[in-house]
Amino acid sequence: MTDELDQFGVSEAQITHAAVLIREGRLVAFPTETVYGLGANALDAAAVERIYETKGRPHSSPIIVHISALEMMHRIVATWPEAAQRLAQKFWPGPLTLVLPKTSALPDLVTAGLPTVGVRMPAHPVAMALLRAAGVPIAAPSANRFTEVSPTTVEHVRASLGSRVDYILAGGACSVGIESTVLSLAEERAVLLRPGGVSRLEIEALIGKVIDKQQVVTDGPHASPGLHPRHYSPKTPMYLVENGEVPRQGNGAYLQRKRPPVVQVAELIEMPKNAAGYAARLYGALHTLDALGYDWIAIETPPETPEWEAILDRLRRAKWRP
Ligand code: TXA
Ligand code: MG
Secondary structure: OHHHHHOOOOOHHHHHHHHHHHHOOOOEEEOOOOOOEEEEEOOOHHHHHHHHHHHOOOOOOOOOEEOOOHHHHHOOEOOOOHHHHHHHHHHOOOOEEEEEEEOOOOOHHHHOOOOEEEEEOOOOHHHHHHHHHHOOOEEOOEOOOOOOOOOOOHHHHHHHOHHHOOEEOOOOOOOOOOOOEEEEOOOOOOEEEEOOOOOHHHHHHHHOOOEEHHHOOOOHHHOOHHHOOOOOOOOOOEEEEOOOOOOOOOOEEEEEOOOOOOOOOOEEEEOOOOHHHHHHHHHHHHHHHHHOOOOEEEEEOOOOOHHHHHHHHHHHHHOOOO
16 A cells, blocks of 8 residues: 555655545545546535635536445445446446435535436545545545646646645546546436546446437436536647648647648647557646647547547547637
8 A cells, every 4th residue: 555655656644634634624636547636525515615616616517426435435325226336346446437326415515416426436546545544435526727628747736726725645647647437327228428538338348338418308407517618628729630731820739640730830749549548648738738828739630439439529628619
């Protein structure tokens, strides 16, 4: 355990300090394998309210709750279907969030008034150590101001939230690099609410066909807040392009996968060709380029295959809308 923490430069004393703060109702940013989270005691409504304030996040956007053990999960989840058991066995700890009916122990504020909670066990030794030491489930959205690109390094967290957070646990760059898959098991059929670190195919291999959110008829608060149009956006205008067709005006940067740009660009970033490697680098590249103040960022569109689904989803949401 301590060895695992050492590897991230985190001490037991830092974990203990962070856990005390969580129990006191304060905010701690911490690394997970997907992105950094902004955590508060999920059972403490006043603490959770501070998450919304600190992020500038609307109260209509439910927050994922992190757990380190199934006993902890059962305090906040009311029903645990067979499909959940199978998925948890295979993918937890890992980048999969399951949406299930919640218990009354969990304040409604966490779930934006929904009768369900999104819960996941993170695969990061620092996150797991914090959860175990705190002994309470931790509500944590990504540790960035609302609509900004999610943080995958501690520097991103400091740049976005800095002194607004009571404490930040450092833990290196996030290995998955995009947010968890959000899957609802609260309806008759499993619904993919957000593609992410675990692919649709991996899930379907275990529990059969899952349907898309668009196929579910809903009214009001069931719509996924992750679909907010400016979610995940850099400030620099960003375009998805084919065949290296970058803008010809102004100074820009190009994220290349295969095709070189048709004209010279101010900055060219060669991205990994495989989806997992690409995901791990994407947000870091966007943070870096956004800070440089280019006129545009052009991104070579990845293929429409299942392994690229989560990346395409994030890129399409981040795309510039004038
Ligand atoms: O990888 C992740 O999931 C990261 C790390 C920190 O765990 N967290 C994260 O949280 O991305 P956030 O708040 O940025 O995104 C939460 C997503 C939203 O799209 C929200 O709609 C969905 O999870 N969600 C949470 N609870 C839900 C619920 N009860 N019903 C439907 N969707 C829910
Ligand atoms: Mg977020």
